Amino acid sequence: xATVTIADDLTPLHHPKTWIGKYVWSLDHKVIAIQYSLTAxxxxxxxxxxSALMRLQLGFPGTFDFIQPEQYLQYVTMHGMIMxxxxxxxxxxxxxxxxxxxxxxxxxxxxxxxxNMLSYWVYLLxxxxxxxxxxxxxxxxxGGWTLYPPQTITEGTPGHQYGIVLMLVSLAxxxxxxxxxxxxxxTTVLQARCKGMTMMRMPCSIWGIFVAxxxxxxxxxxxxxxxxxxxxxxxAGTSFFMxxxxxxxxxxxxxxxxxxxxxxxxxxxxxxxxxxxxxxxFGIVSDLISVHARKNIFGYRMMVWAIVIIGALSFxxxxxxxxVSGMNPYxxxxxxxxxxxxxxxxxxxVYNWLLTLWRGDIHLRVPLLFAIGxxxxxxxxxxxxxxxxxxxxxxxxxxxxxxxxxxxxxxGVSPIxxxxxxxxxxFPLITGRMWNVTLGKLHFWITLLGVYSIFLPMHYLGxxxxxxxxxxxxxxxxxxxxxxGANESITIxxxxxxxxxxxxxxxMIWSLFRGPxxxxxxWGAASLEWQTPDVPPAHGNWGPRLPVVYRWAYDYSVxxxxxxxxxxxxxxxxxxxxxxx
Amino acid sequence: MSVIGxxxxxxxxxxxxxxxxxxxxxxxxxxxxxxxxxxxxxxxxTALFLLIAxxxxxxxxxxxxxxxxxxxxxxxxEPPLLWANTAILVLSSLAFQGAGIAAxxxxxxxxxxxxxxxxxxxxxxxxxxxxxxxxxxxxGYFLAIHSGLCxxxxxxxxxxxxxxxxxxxxxxxxxxxxxxxxxxxxxxxVAWGRAIRRAFAGTVPAGLARSVTLxxxxxxxxxxxxxxxxxxxxxx
Ligand code: HEM
Ligand SMILES: [Cu+2]
Numbered sequence: 023x024a025t026v027t028i029a030d031d032l033t034p035l036h037h038p039k040t041w042i043g044k045y046v047w048s049l050d051h052k053v054i055a056i057q058y059s060l061t062a063x064x065x066x067x068x069x070x071x072x073s074a075l076m077r078l079q080l081g082f083p084g085t086f087d088f089i090q091p092e093q094y095l096q097y098v099t100m101h102g103m104i105m106x107x108x109x110x111x112x113x114x115x116x117x118x119x120x121x122x123x124x125x126x127x128x129x130x131x132x133x134x135x136x137x138n139m140l141s142y143w144v145y146l147l148x149x150x151x152x153x154x155x156x157x158x159x160x161x162x163x164x165g166g167w168t169l170y171p172p173q174t175i176t177e178g179t180p181g182h183q184y185g186i187v188l189m190l191v192s193l194a195x196x197x198x199x200x201x202x203x204x205x206x207x208x209t210t211v212l213q214a215r216c217k218g219m220t221m222m223r224m225p226c227s228i229w230g231i232f233v234a235x236x237x238x239x240x241x242x243x244x245x246x247x248x249x250x251x252x253x254x255x256x257x258a259g260t261s262f263f264m265x266x267x268x269x270x271x272x273x274x275x276x277x278x279x280x281x282x283x284x285x286x287x288x289x290x291x292x293x294x295x296x297x298x299x300x301x302x303x304f305g306i307v308s309d310l311i312s313v314h315a316r317k318n319i320f321g322y323r324m325m326v327w328a329i330v331i332i333g334a335l336s337f338x339x340x341x342x343x344x345x346v347s348g349m350n351p352y353x354x355x356x357x358x359x360x361x362x363x364x365x366x367x368x369x370x371x372v373y374n375w376l377l378t379l380w381r382g383d384i385h386l387r388v389p390l391l392f393a394i395g396x397x398x399x400x401x402x403x404x405x406x407x408x409x410x411x412x413x414x415x416x417x418x419x420x421x422x423x424x425x426x427x428x429x430x431x432x433x434g435v436s437p438i439x440x441x442x443x444x445x446x447x448x449f450p451l452i453t454g455r456m457w458n459v460t461l462g463k464l465h466f467w468i469t470l471l472g473v474y475s476i477f478l479p480m481h482y483l484g485x486x487x488x489x490x491x492x493x494x495x496x497x498x499x500x501x502x503x504x505x506x507g508a509n510e511s512i513t514i515x516x517x518x519x520x521x522x523x524x525x526x527x528x529x530m531i532w533s534l535f536r537g538p539x540x541x542x543x544x545w546g547a548a549s550l551e552w553q554t555p556d557v558p559p560a561h562g563n564w565g566p567r568l569p570v571v572y573r574w575a576y577d578y579s580v581x582x583x584x585x586x587x588x589x590x591x592x593x594x595x596x597x598x599x600x601x602x603x
Numbered sequence: 604m605s606v607i608g609x610x611x612x613x614x615x616x617x618x619x620x621x622x623x624x625x626x627x628x629x630x631x632x633x634x635x636x637x638x639x640x641x642x643x644x645x646x647x648x649t650a651l652f653l654l655i656a657x658x659x660x661x662x663x664x665x666x667x668x669x670x671x672x673x674x675x676x677x678x679x680x681e682p683p684l685l686w687a688n689t690a691i692l693v694l695s696s697l698a699f700q701g702a703g704i705a706a707x708x709x710x711x712x713x714x715x716x717x718x719x720x721x722x723x724x725x726x727x728x729x730x731x732x733x734x735x736x737x738x739x740x741x742x743g744y745f746l747a748i749h750s751g752l753c754x755x756x757x758x759x760x761x762x763x764x765x766x767x768x769x770x771x772x773x774x775x776x777x778x779x780x781x782x783x784x785x786x787x788x789x790x791x792x793v794a795w796g797r798a799i800r801r802a803f804a805g806t807v808p809a810g811l812a813r814s815v816t817l818x819x820x821x822x823x824x825x826x827x828x829x830x831x832x833x834x835x836x837x838x839x
Contacts, residue, residue, distance in 0.1 A: 133635045201647060209640045222612040239643065243651035247658060251779065260775035261675075262662065278675035278772065283661050287654065318615065327610065574614035 049135035058116035066109035081513025095164030102167030125551035128216025144199030155188035218571035230305020241294035314390035315382030318576035328367035361411035388462035392443030403432025424484025450540030472519035695724030
């Protein structure tokens with residue numbers, strides 16, 4: 023497969039001349055990373071607005087005429103899908119993966135820059151198709167982000183005519199685009215590490231992104247197949263998923279399809295997807311904690327193994343999302359067991375983060391605050407996950423707000439907090455400027471306390487039996503009036519949190535132009551990305567010679583060393599051999 | 604370096620680049636071998652077709668005891684063209700193998716000829732698939748895209764049932780598999796086009812032999828996938 027390799031158009035590197043060549047059709051991984059990130063954040067803001075609209079309806083039902091049941095379902099669906107796929111996956115892998123991999127492993131760029139660029143443009147196309155679905159007759163699909171057939175494509179579900187078609191096409195495009203990027207991330211880690219950079223000298227961030235990319239490459243095909251088969255069912259009248267069904271008094275042409283088959287395919291993608299989002303966050307948070315606590319990450323090897331083991335195990339737990347689907351009960355037994363087994367490596371990671379902080383030289387800077395915030399929300403979400411992993415506990419809680427509270431904690435808020443921390447952490451490298459710290463801390467506290475006041479009460483609502491994806495509760499005898507009070511306060515908190523994000527963006531834009539100069543390596547980090555000759559790194563990253571790596575990425579507070587960190591590319595001093603862990 | 608060896612390295616003990624585990628070459632300015640890229644990609648495609656295969660088996664009802672399958676699965680008599688197309692693909696793969704060998708030996712003429720023959724047979728395969736597709740349509744298994752998206756008024760699903768691929772789901776899978784596999788062949792042809800361009804350039808570019816070998820590898824892989832899928836279709 024002849025593809026452009028760096029070597030093809032190196033000599034030494036292809037330097038674009040025009041502004042368009044530099045910032046639009048760019049082959050530079052750093053520019054592509056920023057393109058990915060900005061696009062993901064832009065579409066993520068749409069999802070944020072949708073969540074505010076949902077909350078307005080739930081907190082103050084009947085006040086807003088333009089939110090009818092159909093709109094509510096469309097908001098739920100688009101919010102969920104955008105957040106999970108188009109924001110988190112794209113930002114963590116397309117954004118951070120692109121930016122960090124070559125810099126952290128000591129490469130000049132991705133191995134196949136052209137394919138990398140193509141990846142972004144296909145992603146952008148996927149986003150545009152998704153956005154287009156808001157404007158077609160009938161609006162976007164309202165089938166829930168899980169898109170279960172038969173209801174997603176039968177009459178009565180909003181967007182069953184065009185919205186769903188655009189959604190499926192957009193997902194297929196996203197997967198194609200991601201695959202081009204993902205192949206690059208994996209091969210770059212395998213092939214383009216600089217001299218001395220063994221796999222076990224890579225920072226945890228890279229391990230997380232690397233394993234998550236492999237998982238995504240293997241899991242997304244399931245969604246791809248499901249999307250294509252559903253398109254066939256919708257457009258060509260096949261019956262892959264559609265059973266014989268009478269809809270609106272009319273017998274449809276379908277016969278014999280299996281909706282459960284769709285659920286299996288969807289969750290074979292859907293569960294690994296949780297970890298595709300979580301593993302990069304795990305990796306990044308390890309590095310944030312280590313750098314800002316001035317300590318090597320506790321149990322580096324265990325951290326790496328845990329990432330690999332979690333990645334592998336997560337392909338064997340998908341049916342814990344299907345306990346109430348009527349599948350064979352023995353399945354439930356198997357999947358509950360495998361689900362609980364994943365808790366072991368996950369718990370190891372949590373202990374190691376805490377032990378890294380233990381007696382560290384802690385600098386409570388904004389990135390570390392977000393990392394610690396992540397520890398709270400993640401432990402919280404992990405514990406409720408133990409509840410839901412058990413069949414007998416899940417059955418009554420299934421499809422209630424307890425589930426909504428759980429997954430927002432564990433895969434909504436937690437990765438978002440890490441992403442904020444990571445942006446605060448790497449912004450000085452990306453732009454060469456520092457943030458305003460006070461605004462950063464304000465943003466952190468409002469966000470952390472805010473998300474707690476949003477999602478903690480949701481668990482309680484779930485215990486009461488408040489169902490998810492309901493437009494309004496109506497007259498329900500078993501739900502006390504206090505639930506309405508909780509709903510109102512959740513909504514107010516959600517609006518505050520949404521509004522507080524303007525602090526973040528204002529700070530970002532202010533710093534971009536007016537922030538103090540960051541200079542070289544402002545955090546005193548040991549990993550390679552901070553050791554580039556220029557800040558921000560220039561095209562080709564490393565100047566005339568690639569760096570040579572002599573040590574792992576966690577030499578912090580080494581006894582006897584001149585500074586409290588030793589960069590990865592600093593040769594060992596005479597006689598330096600072992601240092602205590 | 605074995606996977607276990609890699610994963611058990613103790614990076615904190617070994618500053619320096621002379622230590623046992625450190626064997627990274629200096630790769631500055633050297634071309635990257637696309638072999639790994641292709642290898643990982645083949646992994647992805649394998650996952651894709653394995654998933655299609657498991658969907659096939661599930662829908663067919665081999666998991667009957669677990670509640671799958673609706674009993675509407677029927678045997679299909681394989682159209683003779685299916686056999687012919689398969690034979691074409693085998694020949695195409697053989698030609699690519701020849702091109703790979705010739706390229707390795709530096710036999711330019713032989714490589715060019717076999718490369719062209721291989722690609723041409725690949726195109727012939729695709730054409731054969733399209734003909735097969737039309738034959739199926741002629742025998743009553745419509746792929747009725749036109750009655751799907753483009754009917755603006757009314758619900759497309761309310762169209763008369765005989766306009767659709769109804770009845771035997773095995774046929775629906777046949778369409779699906781042909782489409783997905785065909786797209787991969789098209790992708791292979793793009794790479795083939797690039798290789799051809801380079802093979803007929805004035806001077807032989809470095810790395811051409813490698814590209815041809817990798818093309819051949821991809822082609823064998825697609826043949827294997829096709830044979831596996833064909834096997835599935837025969838199982839009905
Ligand atoms: C301030 C932030 C957020 C608020 C206020 C919020 C609020 C909500 C609400 C009200 C629902 C619908 C509940 C229902 O009626 O069933 C929902 C669903 C959902 N949210 Fe969020 N959300 C937020 C952030 C996120 C994030 C960051 C993610 C990323 C994973 C996320 C993923 C989802 C998913 C997957 C669903 C389920 C959609 C479905 O049921 O089909 N949300 N969210
Ligand atoms: Cu799961």
